């Protein structure tokens with residue numbers, strides 16, 4: 429199991445009180461999986477992503493990343509684990525504006541101690557797999573949003589991480605560029621990269637193998653309205669068994 433969370437809680441101090449932002453989150457993600465997490469603004473998606481990605485530490489509960497308990501690990505150790513296991517992709521790309529595409533992509537390899545020549549070769553290779561062979565020496569302000577995100581993905585995967593974490597990767601992109609990013613994710617996942625992706629968009633989430641929903645810090649494999657429907661259906665049959673009329677208009681599918 430790559431990600432194994434049990435009863436994870438995350439509290440933030442808020443004046444004299446504390447706010448519980450993650451509530452008893454349990455999550456298991458196997459190697460090779462592709463999970464989308466959906467939920468309203470402020471529901472705890474980024475907080476959860478930060479704990480999964482070892483950018484933040486849970487207040488309570490158990491978290492094993494690739495079988496390892498990192499609670500109490502120092503910041504150097506956490507940085508080393510992040511660098512080795514995890515690639516991050518964010519809505520706003522976070523590319524360094526003064527560096528061209530190759531140097532942006534090569535940067536994590538520098539932190540990993542890879543020699544300069546190999547850094548450059550691997551960065552070029554990663555950019556080619558993103559279809560950016562003709563944009564290698566462009567700086568971020570000379571690239572489109574979709575191209576910037578592809579550079580950011582190249583940077584995320586250049587160290588061959590097991591786990592790719594993406595927080596609203598298509599949030600700043602038009603539909604066509606977003607779909608291009610999703611095609612890249614499909615390919616990475618087919619090649620064995622485990623992906624956890626946060627999104628607001630159903631069409632984007634539908635590209636994943638599974639969807640989980642977070643609402644007010646509570647993670648569930650079921651959509652809340654589906655839970656309500658199931659409960660309502662249960663109540664109907666318990667109380668007064670009425671024949672249920674087919675509605676055929678809510679357009680929901682399980683696909």
Ligand SMILES: Nc1ncnc2c1ncn2[C@@H]1O[C@H](COP(=O)(O)OP(=O)(O)OP(=O)(O)O)[C@@H](O)[C@H]1O
Nearest residue numbers: 440441447449467468469470471472473474475476
């Ligand atoms: N450092 C912090 N200190 C205090 N509260 C925080 C902190 N970080 C996040 N929160 C609170 O935790 C809640 C969840 O925030 P989070 O960023 O995880 O939401 P989100 O689901 O990613 O939302 P969005 O879709 O808008 O990005 C919010 O109510 C936020 O105010």
Ligand SMILES: [Mg+2]
Nearest residue numbers: 473474475595
């Ligand atoms: Mg967020």
